[in-house]
Amino acid sequence: MLGQAVDIVELVANYLGIIIIPIMTIILGRKVILERRQIKKLNMIRFVIFLIFLTLSWMLLWEFLYESTPLSAVLNAELIILPDTFSFFGFGLGLMITLALAMLTYTNRWESLYYVPFFIFVGMFIVFLLTEIAIFLLPYVFTGGVMAVVFLFATAFRLKDNSSLGLAIFATLVFPTLIAEKTIVGQILSLTYPIFGLIFALGYFKLFKAKEVEENE
Amino acid sequence: MSDLLVFLTLEVVFFIFCFITILIILRTYLEIRESIYLGLILFFAAMLFNSIFRFTNLFFIELDLVIGIRLSLSNIIALLIFSIQLRFFFYLKKLKKLYWLPLIASFYIGYGLYISDSLIFFISYAVVIGFIIPVILLREGRKTRNGLAFGLGLFFLIYGLGKMLQFPLVPEILRIIGIIISTLAVLEFFDKFLFQDKEEKEKIQSAWISKLTDKK
Numbered sequence: 001m002l003g004q005a006v007d008i009v010e011l012v013a014n015y016l017g018i019i020i021i022p023i024m025t026i027i028l029g030r031k032v033i034l035e036r037r038q039i040k041k042l043n044m045i046r047f048v049i050f051l052i053f054l055t056l057s058w059m060l061l062w063e064f065l066y067e068s069t070p071l072s073a074v075l076n077a078e079l080i081i082l083p084d085t086f087s088f089f090g091f092g093l094g095l096m097i098t099l100a101l102a103m104l105t106y107t108n109r110w111e112s113l114y115y116v117p118f119f120i121f122v123g124m125f126i127v128f129l130l131t132e133i134a135i136f137l138l139p140y141v142f143t144g145g146v147m148a149v150v151f152l153f154a155t156a157f158r159l160k161d162n163s164s165l166g167l168a169i170f171a172t173l174v175f176p177t178l179i180a181e182k183t184i185v186g187q188i189l190s191l192t193y194p195i196f197g198l199i200f201a202l203g204y205f206k207l208f209k210a211k212e213v214e215e216n217e
Numbered sequence: 218m219s220d221l222l223v224f225l226t227l228e229v230v231f232f233i234f235c236f237i238t239i240l241i242i243l244r245t246y247l248e249i250r251e252s253i254y255l256g257l258i259l260f261f262a263a264m265l266f267n268s269i270f271r272f273t274n275l276f277f278i279e280l281d282l283v284i285g286i287r288l289s290l291s292n293i294i295a296l297l298i299f300s301i302q303l304r305f306f307f308y309l310k311k312l313k314k315l316y317w318l319p320l321i322a323s324f325y326i327g328y329g330l331y332i333s334d335s336l337i338f339f340i341s342y343a344v345v346i347g348f349i350i351p352v353i354l355l356r357e358g359r360k361t362r363n364g365l366a367f368g369l370g371l372f373f374l375i376y377g378l379g380k381m382l383q384f385p386l387v388p389e390i391l392r393i394i395g396i397i398i399s400t401l402a403v404l405e406f407f408d409k410f411l412f413q414d415k416e417e418k419e420k421i422q423s424a425w426i427s428k429l430t431d432k433k
Contacts, residue, residue: 119321
């Protein structure tokens, strides 16, 4: 009975994710372009958030194709969905963590660390291309994920930054779904994060009021 | 026996100069507190360890520990040396965003040696850092009149050349020349004598001449 419920929630979550997350990505992308036109400068933080959602859309697309369509019969799991290797999904997962860490260093102005997540990720990918070994990927994803969430919360409260806080909450909701995907808790969270994501992407998530942010600046 | 004595003497000379260089850099670090000097201390400490390995090798004592397939203690020290050389280059070029690249690249190259027998990446890395970086450092040091950069560039180049040549005694002599140059560089020898500011020099000379004429 519970198994059936998990399957139903999983199906709904997959459909919800595949519809809402790309919409969020488009909204964020549009915001980036509009802002770029207005101030004639690229808002790096907004751009990185857009890239994070673009990567998430990429991951959800492959997850959806593999789990919710009959294509799973013809698609190779190792190439498409396995998270512990550089499959399409695994690559997206690693890249998402990398972008989150990069955003963290950028928000905190840790200049010497700006590119470190990219160096680590590209290094892992080169090692994988040459040897087919990806043993660092999952430890990197988990360590990087936890670090990103913790530091994003810390940064958000320190700088009173809505973007960091929104992303931290979003990551907190997404992260358990990757670890405990096949449990009822994981599936409920799978339903929750697209809804929160939509609120965040539409710009309605503003815990810190403009005055507080200005005061801090 | 005489060969052993010559090698031993050269190694002792290298060791002493290396130690002196570390002490001078340590003194500078305590005055200025710039992190790059800590890197340089680590660099020369790695050289010192390398010298100890060579020392023990002379008496047929193998201290070099092999981890995995090809990764050895001396390879780790070499990777550390390359990392600091590259970091020093980025520091001089003020490429702050690339500061961690050498360490990460060294880690992956080290991992490559751990899992496979291929030396291709290690050698490529060594060639790039051993020859290209010193040449750029020499040029930059001359252009910006930075004696430390010039001296260390010269040292890296001579030391790298010493690693490549297989003639008897030549590598050892090149190592000694290299370490003496690096000691001179940290003692600001090149700043004082090679890159002395012309205007400053003229000022000193004119003051000295005017003092002489005043006495008359």
